């Protein structure tokens with residue numbers, strides 16, 4: 345058996361964990377909204393048409409914030425289409441996903457759904473085909489108490505109290521040529537600055553997220569952040585990062601090492617933010633909103649086939665990745681990476697939530713079930729609260745195509761306000777278990793309370809409606825605690841949650 349060790353100390357703190365790093369995302373795309381969260385006529389639908397079985401799975405996931413309504417969709421979206429009597433709302437072509445948007449679910453309905461899901465809305469404004477004027481109007485509509493055109497329209501449409509949406513995205517992936525209204529970094533920086541300024545004049549309590557690069561591989565990456573932040577640094581609160589991974593060459597060790605790329609990406613964006621701040625002699629520190637992350641590649645081919653057959657349909661089954669066990673392991677490592685960067689990553693959204701590259705799947709008229717990637721997010725959100733600790737980990741390493749010295753054990757820890765500690769660990773080894781020794785003497789009396797393990801002998805194992813618990817958490821060995829030292833076995837290829845409670 346391989347061996348690894350970890351030293352933890354309550355004083356080695358990275359920072360407070362912002363619970364919003366356990367957020368998610370619902371876009372008007374595919375079957376995320378229509379035939380996902382909303383399916384009137386389904387036996388589980390409530391009086392608004394929202395599926396109760398889906399809501400229950402979302403509640404159990406504990407997502408404190410849900411980004412909405414896009415994504416690429418938002419860059420061609422008129423928010424005004426989504427309010428008022430449903431029958432009068434226009435049907436429009438959505439040029440992002442080549443479908444027809446019926447606007448049956450809009451702002452009011454989504455705010456209601458988010459309340460039922462125990463979540464907050466993170467609302468994206470359209471800075472693609474529209475601009476600062478539409479953006480400040482939707483803030484007035486959503487958040488102003490009343491007595492003005494837009495706030496009174498909200499009241500007339502049935503919502504007396506303001507929605508109080510606190511978090512706003514200034515467009516989506518505006519550096520991407522695929523985006524409606526794609527801009528240069530300078531053009532975007534200017535419009536983001538003006539939109540943020542006016543939105544905050546309407547409601548000074550809001551926070552806004554500027555679009556960083558669509559991903560780390562964009563040729564404009566770095567230059568985009570530096571230039572656009574040069575135009576809007578003082579007005580914005582966060583910079584967004586997006587990243588999706590795939591394993592098309594079936595290289596599991598290489599795939600599981602991808603969180604190293606993520607860490608590098610985060611650190612580079614932090615450096616650029618600080619460089620812009622430094623150049624401006626600003627005391628302000630910008631934080632990061634990793635508002636799209638996931639594995640995304642399983643469904644690419646299928647999407648091309650769907651579009652060949654049915655452009656402009658409604659609720660097409662797009663981006664329906666079926667996640668396997670190795671995807672869950674990478675999701676675990678991604679969450680560990682966010683915790684390791686908890687001082688600067690304050691928001692993160694698993695993209696997306698239902699049916700579209702999602703932890704939750706549904707069948708039209710049928711069941712709803714959790715995919716493999718559901719579990720690491722659920723565990724991290726349930727137990728990864730409080731303070732992120734900086735562990736000293738010593739682990740065997742391996743080399744793969746893109747990285748050298750990949751730690752076999754990817755691990756971190758959090759401590760809650762009562763002094764209970766949770767260790768999150770992925771064993772990336774394909775074949776061998778690892779004996780992890782944790783030095784916890786600095787915490788005084790701790791007892792091993794629970795060991796949760798996600799493991800499957802087949803890295804390609806998936807969950808289905810018929811077999812929804814094929815890949816599901818189970819109780820681990822629990823380990824042995826002696827004199828402030830814990831010895832615990834991490835199975836080969838496993839996600840582990842080790843909960844230690846004050847004795």
Ligand code: AHR
Pocket residue numbers: 371414415416417516517558586636695696
């Ligand atoms: O999440 C799917 C898409 O990925 C989003 O619409 C877009 O922002 C990203 O490219």
